[in-house]
Amino acid sequence: MQFYYPCPVYKGRHDIIIPTDNEFMGFSLVKLGNQESHDNCSGSYEIALVILSGKATVTVDGQEFEQLGTRADIFSGRATTVYIPRDSQYRITALTDNFEAALCQVRTEKKYSPFVVPPEEVKVNHRGTQLWQRDVHDIIVDNGEGRVERIVVGETYSVPGNWSSFPSHKHDRHRPPQETELVEIYHFRVEPVNRFGVQLLYTEDGKINEAFMVKDRDTFKIPCGYHPVAAPPGVKLYYLWFLAGDHGRQMIPYDDPAFRDLRELEAV
Secondary structure, three states: OOOEEOOOOOOEEEEEEOOOOOOOEEEEEEEEOOOOEEEEEOOOEEEEEEEEEOOEEEEEOOEEEEEEOOOOOOOOOOOEEEEEOOOOEEEEEEOOOOEEEEEEEEEOOOOOOOEEEOHHHOEEEEEOOOOOOEEEEEEEOHHHOOOOOOOEEEEEEEOOOOEEOOOOEEOOOOEOOOEOOOEEEEEEEEEOOOOOEEEEEEOOOOOOEEEEEEOOOOEEEEOOOEOOEEOOOOOEEEEEEEEEOOOOOOOOOEEOOOOOOHHHHHOO
16 A cells, blocks of 8 residues: 655646545646646546645636735745536646646535635634644635535644644544544645655554655655654644545544543643
């Protein structure tokens, strides 16, 4: 089973995680120069097009969303995101030389209407305390109810020298109200780009017990297990995340019992 996906240098569209008959999530990047375009069809997938940098006009089934994007890079502001329903023709036309977007794809049955989540509608939550602090940006979370079928999307900005996705948790069994089952994908950016973060992945039975050095533009798939992330001192670590499952969009993570008591410190 593959968890770690390094990203090579690319131009245009680069498909990193390609859905198969047994997989219902995919992830791609699109990089365009000024006035360059990318045309495609969403097929059986709803897509969250998250603008990472630059500005573009996005057209979905003839509906044009103009002059989208306000940040020069992912560390300089909140995201602008376009929701593209399944079975939709879409075009991305870059308006700057540095345009890059992530395509978060989830297989769905229903077709909804396209919409934009502008930066001012992104909800920012400061989470954690002591050495596990980060800012979590909710892009399509609660605001997606009734507007999307499965996808949940956001961004995390880890404080240098801190842990995130912590206290260590998982969401691989459907047993509400203790836990819901959701597959998750992370896409990392690191500053400075020659440094790295650390992604852990381990399961209760010990069958998976691995650590990964994650570098700028790497992607990581989490089908199961606890999955904390560490940002070394001097490293600004960002990851785009999206989740989906077969039992709705509710997120109920299950904390590793070894670290569960740390939740009490967060409430102080």
